Amino acid sequence: DSADYFFIMGYDYFWSGSGRAGPSGILKMSADYAGVTSWTATRSVANYASMVGPEKRRKIIYGVPYYGRQWSTTSGSLAATTTADEGSVTYVGAMADLDGGFSRQWDDGTKTPWYAFQSGGTWHEVYYDDAESLGYKYRLAKGEEIGGIGMWALNYDAPYTELWDVIGTELGPKPSVDGSRAAPIEVDAFPFHDARDTREGPSQYFNVYACDDTVSEYGKEWVYAIDVCQPGTIEAHVPELADADPDVHLLSDLEEAACLARGHTDLTFEITPGRYYVVVDTFVTDSGLELEGAFDLDIDFAPEPGSVGCAAGEVCDAGNCVIPGEGGGGAGPGPTGAGGGATAAVGVGGGAAEDGGKDDGCSCRLESSSRSEHDSFVWLGAAALAAAASRRRRASRRRG
Numbered sequence: 001d002s003a004d005y006f007f008i009m010g011y012d013y014f015w016s017g018s019g020r021a022g023p024s025g026i027l028k029m030s031a032d033y034a035g036v037t038s039w040t041a042t043r044s045v046a047n048y049a050s051m052v053g054p055e056k057r058r059k060i061i062y063g064v065p066y067y068g069r070q071w072s073t074t075s076g077s078l079a080a081t082t083t084a085d086e087g088s089v090t091y092v093g094a095m096a097d098l099d100g101g102f103s104r105q106w107d108d109g110t111k112t113p114w115y116a117f118q119s120g121g122t123w124h125e126v127y128y129d130d131a132e133s134l135g136y137k138y139r140l141a142k143g144e145e146i147g148g149i150g151m152w153a154l155n156y157d158a159p160y161t162e163l164w165d166v167i168g169t170e171l172g173p174k175p176s177v178d179g180s181r182a183a184p185i186e187v188d189a190f191p192f193h194d195a196r197d198t199r200e201g202p203s204q205y206f207n208v209y210a211c212d213d214t215v216s217e218y219g220k221e222w223v224y225a226i227d228v229c230q231p232g233t234i235e236a237h238v239p240e241l242a243d244a245d246p247d248v249h250l251l252s253d254l255e256e257a258a259c260l261a262r263g264h265t266d267l268t269f270e271i272t273p274g275r276y277y278v279v280v281d282t283f284v285t286d287s288g289l290e291l292e293g294a295f296d297l298d299i300d301f302a303p304e305p306g307s308v309g310c311a312a313g314e315v316c317d318a319g320n321c322v323i324p325g326e327g328g329g330g331a332g333p334g335p336t337g338a339g340g341g342a343t344a345a346v347g348v349g350g351g352a353a354e355d356g357g358k359d360d361g362c363s364c365r366l367e368s369s370s371r372s373e374h375d376s377f378v379w380l381g382a383a384a385l386a387a388a389a390s391r392r393r394r395a396s397r398r399r400g
Contacts, residue, residue: 250278
């Protein structure tokens, strides 16, 4: 309670003593790294976000690396066994290597750039972060609705501007996406059917649901809103799949603690009039693999016998029968308490001790716990764009 902000060091998952070469800031687990490490940045952010609760999520700052690491390895294959640590490589150093003829490769499993080369008969591998990989990390920060992002360390990218540019691109103002927590898909009739893919889920807020807090669900999700004006029984179904594991959840509010029921494939629950939410979320294995994939969702509602629904010309709005255009008494879609503005500040964050230097880390944080319509990360993005423009002007003067 006494901390203003809490900085997660989202790097050094792979370090000087690692037995396998891998990303310092590994975003998510892949089959190549399952069993090699159990922690990723996604797991770390999700763990702390659920631990502190919704009121304090905005105190979390996700720290990302502007550097990577080089090892000598037994081969040039992804995740090769290491034979010696060869030190950290800043973004500037990685760009120099690529400009010198090395070929950038992309590991889609962890969303990480890397390259390998031979020298004196020995293989060497470098894993680092660039604008593409950092974009995925910033989307995680937005999806988890935490306070902001930071980096270790400023000037590890100078004089390049693309790492600053991507902050504005990813964290600047954007309209809410249908199916996210901020804009649930409206279920307007029963039976209801929808087909989606959790790999494309626009939300990543729900991690551990109160209705079964032994199960990790911190992958991407789709959110649906349901209004009912009669008591009855709701049923939801997703299929059993061989290569993916979407689970279905029923919530009375858009928070993990409001979970009423959960099902691996099916759930059935008796409800009273009101607004409810169905969330199709991604199951995460004990090894950290997010089992994302395509799914079909079916929802049906059976009114309690003898109950009376809305009259002709009325519609159900959050449990109230209203005439369209006259407004209802319930809350509209979106997080409870949404609205309000935010201010931003750029401050100093912590970093990895073994990679420390004279340059400070950067922590881009938000001062308000409320969220604006387009997400209060807009303020962080504006600050980043201004910083990038200033850096371009300085670089232009140096070149001139």
